[in-house]
Amino acid sequence: MKAKNVSEKALGAIAACISIGLFLILWGWGTAATSLGLLIPGPIEVIQAVFEGIVGKVGRHSILVHAGYSLMRVMIGFVIGSVVGVILGLLMGWYRIAEAIFNPLFRIIRPIPPIAWIPISIIWFGLGEDAKIFLIFLASFSNTTLNSMAGAKSVDPEVVNAARMLGANERQIFTTIVLPASVPAIFAGLQVALSSSWATVLAAEMVRSSEGLGWMIVAGMNNNDMIQILSGILMIGVVGFILSIIMRKAESVLCRWNKSGR
Numbered sequence: 001m002k003a004k005n006v007s008e009k010a011l012g013a014i015a016a017c018i019s020i021g022l023f024l025i026l027w028g029w030g031t032a033a034t035s036l037g038l039l040i041p042g043p044i045e046v047i048q049a050v051f052e053g054i055v056g057k058v059g060r061h062s063i064l065v066h067a068g069y070s071l072m073r074v075m076i077g078f079v080i081g082s083v084v085g086v087i088l089g090l091l092m093g094w095y096r097i098a099e100a101i102f103n104p105l106f107r108i109i110r111p112i113p114p115i116a117w118i119p120i121s122i123i124w125f126g127l128g129e130d131a132k133i134f135l136i137f138l139a140s141f142s143n144t145t146l147n148s149m150a151g152a153k154s155v156d157p158e159v160v161n162a163a164r165m166l167g168a169n170e171r172q173i174f175t176t177i178v179l180p181a182s183v184p185a186i187f188a189g190l191q192v193a194l195s196s197s198w199a200t201v202l203a204a205e206m207v208r209s210s211e212g213l214g215w216m217i218v219a220g221m222n223n224n225d226m227i228q229i230l231s232g233i234l235m236i237g238v239v240g241f242i243l244s245i246i247m248r249k250a251e252s253v254l255c256r257w258n259k260s261g262r
Contacts, residue, residue, distance in 0.1 A: 039226075046230045053231060059219060061211055063231070067239050070201050070212040073129065077136025078197045085141040085193070086186055089148025094178050099149075106145060114139040114200045118207055132204040139200040140193035147189025151182030187251045194247055198240050213239070 024043045031037035053063035061069075091098040092106070114135045125131040155178050163173050205214025213232050220228030 040230065041227050045227055046234060049227045049231045050234055058216055058228065058231075059211070063213075063216070063235055066211055066213050066216055066232075067235055070198075070205065070214065071239070073132050073201045073204075073212070074136055074194075074197045077133040077201070078140045078194060080133070081137040081140030081197070082144045082190060082193060084137075085144030085189070086148045089145040089150075089186075089189075090152050090174075090179065090182060092145075093149035093152025093182070094155075094174060103149075106142075110142045110146065114196070115203050118204065121204075122208075127208045132201060132209075135200050135204050136197045139196040143193035143196055144186065144189040147185045147192070148182060151185025152178055154185065155181045183254070187247075187254070191244070191247050191251075194243055195240065198236075198243060202236060 027043045031040060031042040050063060056062065058066065088098075088102060088106075092103055093099070117135055117138055118131075121131040121134045125134055159177055159181075160173055163177055168176070201212070202214040202217075205212040206218045209215040209218075213236050216232035216235075217229050220226070220232060
């Protein structure tokens with residue numbers, strides 16, 4: 001069984017390398033042999049610029065420092081929004097009074113994209129870090145709340161009734177049955193929330209910032225530097241891919257009993 005899992009992972013890694021390689025080849029051919037080269041640089045130039053930005057500087061910082069600033073903002077807003085969202089979602093999913101009070105307001109707020117809150121965040125918090133963290137909070141809050149509520153609602157009622165027959169009170173049912181049963185749904189929400197938070201911080205940095213990957217793209221646009229723009233985009237994809245892997249790994253470790261995450 002383990003050998004099969006290893007072979008499947010190896011096959012997946014090989015397929016991923018082939019797809020990325022084919023994309024780079026197609027990109028290089030397009031810029032070298034067609035008029036696409038008049039619009040964007042080739043992959044070798046962009047990758048070279050990324051490595052130069054890692055060892056050197058883009059603006060006042062290296063690319064890794066810019067990525068660090070973006071990650072720091074994401075982690076602060078993501079953690080706060082996820083904690084609040086998980087708590088509120090579990091309460092709304094299990095307690096009818098909490099759902100009756102908070103769900104109508106949540107249903108109104110949830111469809112509003114975080115980017116739409118940018119003008120209000122600037123008015124409330126100014127142009128500093130608080131405005132960016134507020135937008136990331138909104139991005140993570142909505143996804144974790146929705147999934148946590150769905151997880152709490154999906155608890156098997158027969159298990160709950162059996163626990164009540166054995167003398168468990170409501171607090172014990174919530175902490176020992178509802179919360180563990182909701183963990184897979186919570187992790188699914190956290191993955192979506194992390195992706196949404198990463199996209200949101202980049203949009204926020206494009207509005208007003210002096211560092212971060214979003215700033216790199218805007219600075220490249222202002223300087224008509226397509227290589228810097230694509231370098232920032234490439235780093236956004238790489239960091240987002242790494243975050244996705246980390247979240248998947250955390251889910252596999254903390255939810256070994258759950259096979260739905262595979």
